[in-house]
Amino acid sequence: MCLAIPARVISLESGDMAIVALEGIKKPVSTALLEEVTVGDYVLVHVGYALHKLSEEEAERTLQLMAEAGVLAEELEEMAGTSLEGAER
Amino acid sequence: MKYITEFRDGKLARKLARAIEREADPGRRYHLMEFCGGHTHAIFRYGVQDLVPENVQFVHGPGCPVCVLPVRRLDDAVELALGHDVILTTYGDMMRVPGTKQKSLIRAKAEGADIRMVYSTQDALKIARDNPDRQVVFFAIGFETTTPPTAVAILQARHEGLTNFSVFCNHVLTPPAIAHIVNAPAEPGETPVRIDGFLGPSHVSSVIGWAPYEPAARDFQKPVVIAGFEPLDVMQSALMLIRQINEGRHEVENQYTRVVTRDGNRKAQTLVAEVMEVRDAFEWRGLGTVPESALKIRAAYETFDAESRFALTPKQSREVKSCECPAILRGVKKPTECRLFGTVCTPENPMGACMVSSEGACAAYWTYGRKRGEAVRETAA
Ligand code: SF4
Numbered sequence: 001m002c003l004a005i006p007a008r009v010i011s012l013e014s015g016d017m018a019i020v021a022l023e024g025i026k027k028p029v030s031t032a033l034l035e036e037v038t039v040g041d042y043v044l045v046h047v048g049y050a051l052h053k054l055s056e057e058e059a060e061r062t063l064q065l066m067a068e069a070g071v072l073a074e075e076l077e078e079m080a081g082t083s084l085e086g087a088e089r
Numbered sequence: 090m091k092y093i094t095e096f097r098d099g100k101l102a103r104k105l106a107r108a109i110e111r112e113a114d115p116g117r118r119y120h121l122m123e124f125c126g127g128h129t130h131a132i133f134r135y136g137v138q139d140l141v142p143e144n145v146q147f148v149h150g151p152g153c154p155v156c157v158l159p160v161r162r163l164d165d166a167v168e169l170a171l172g173h174d175v176i177l178t179t180y181g182d183m184m185r186v187p188g189t190k191q192k193s194l195i196r197a198k199a200e201g202a203d204i205r206m207v208y209s210t211q212d213a214l215k216i217a218r219d220n221p222d223r224q225v226v227f228f229a230i231g232f233e234t235t236t237p238p239t240a241v242a243i244l245q246a247r248h249e250g251l252t253n254f255s256v257f258c259n260h261v262l263t264p265p266a267i268a269h270i271v272n273a274p275a276e277p278g279e280t281p282v283r284i285d286g287f288l289g290p291s292h293v294s295s296v297i298g299w300a301p302y303e304p305a306a307r308d309f310q311k312p313v314v315i316a317g318f319e320p321l322d323v324m325q326s327a328l329m330l331i332r333q334i335n336e337g338r339h340e341v342e343n344q345y346t347r348v349v350t351r352d353g354n355r356k357a358q359t360l361v362a363e364v365m366e367v368r369d370a371f372e373w374r375g376l377g378t379v380p381e382s383a384l385k386i387r388a389a390y391e392t393f394d395a396e397s398r399f400a401l402t403p404k405q406s407r408e409v410k411s412c413e414c415p416a417i418l419r420g421v422k423k424p425t426e427c428r429l430f431g432t433v434c435t436p437e438n439p440m441g442a443c444m445v446s447s448e449g450a451c452a453a454y455w456t457y458g459r460k461r462g463e464a465v466r467e468t469a470a
Contacts, residue, residue, distance in 0.1 A: 033241065033357045047238050
């Protein structure tokens with residue numbers, strides 16, 4: 001659970017939230033831990049929070065390595081499975 | 090299916106392996122502890138141990154948040170859920186860890202407790218907003234990476250005036266645990282674990298920076314290299330440690346420069362410091378009581394502290410008998426030395442925390458260890 005996954009910011013929302021996109025999954029994440037963030041930034045997401053900004057190359061490299069290591073699928077599932085809407089299950 | 094994933098850049102891996110072989114003095118032993126369960130996982134998945142000479146050994150550390158939480162705190166969470174009629178929210182990793190008498194949160198849920206798995210503290214806040222007539226407790230576990238999201242949730246709850254949200258805080262700190270491992274006297278009947286250097290955690294360090302390891306490196310003369318999660322990072326970091334050991338240096342070096350800086354994420358640190366302070370001591374599974382090794386919620390935020398909101402009864406908590414998790418977390422035993430490993434205890438039916446979390450050493454051994462011989466031949470070919 002210490003893994004963090006790179007995603008791209010596609011819109012900024014109220015209350016320190018942003019929507020990030022990754023592999024077709026869109027997800028609201030908190031940006032409360034970042035000094036500043038803009039649409040198009042790549043961020044490292046951990047338990048629903050953007051922890052850091054990354055360069056695009058770094059984000060892609062990390063994703064590729066995660067995919068090859070087989071951990072990307074797990075992480076995506078976790079991210080998609082418990083979206084904010086799904087929290088009531 | 091391959092049990093050990095091949096390196097994408099096999100050439101670079103071989104180059105690093107050759108450099109390690111060349112630089113590791115055959116007359117010396119190098120015991121390198123990877124603190125973090127994420128590294129343990131990478132080492133197993135890629136068979137890194139088998140790519141380095143025999144005198145370079147990886148020792149698995151306690152950096153698995155689910156693994157180090159002592160059984161009493163889990164029992165407390167079960168009590169909160171069953172005895173205080175709250176909605177208990179927690180990360181998925183926590184659900185299947187057996188508590189005293191093998192009672193896990195999943196079992197408490199089956200008995201009627203309202204326990205909900207969340208992906209984020211934001212989900213826990215939403216549950217609190219949607220259920221104003223219920224108390225909602227977030228069972229918080231994890232190292233420094235996972236702490237800032239808990240702090241943000243508390244600040245947000247206060248800002249919104251949520252009166253039915255609180256946190257059962259179990260956040261722990263990495264640097265005091267590292268100091269404790271090198272400094273603590275061995276348990277009776279145990280040979281102390283030998284450690285010549287540490288691979289430091291990457292995402293934890295992205296939050297706290299690498300400066301907080303400096304006192305431990307200096308005082309105990311053990312080099313620390315902050316290492317990224319990828320197998321090539323791990324190998325490069327091992328090489329950096331070997332060089333330090335050969336040269337008699339004990340510095341904190343940063344291999345994971347892509348993300349980690351000396352100071353870390355200042356904003357996250359400030360938010361955590363606003364809401365939480367260091368506990369005098371905290372119990373860890375395996376390590377025992379470690380001074381100043383965990384965080385609690387400050388008195389100013391007491392209303393969001395489940396420990397002061399609910400009266401928890403003292404209890405006689407007990408691990409599953411014969412589970413060697415505590416010794417494994419100290420680095421003195423291997424999972425295969427546990428009688429229950431792979432027979433009674435499997436990921437489907439875990440007897441201890443180290444088999445539940447994918448970051449736990451027992452789960453890593455189970456998933457990759459058994460097939461190691463074959464897979465490594467495949468990888469090396
Ligand atoms: S194999 Fe299971 S019972 Fe044995 S030490 Fe690991 S978690 Fe505990």
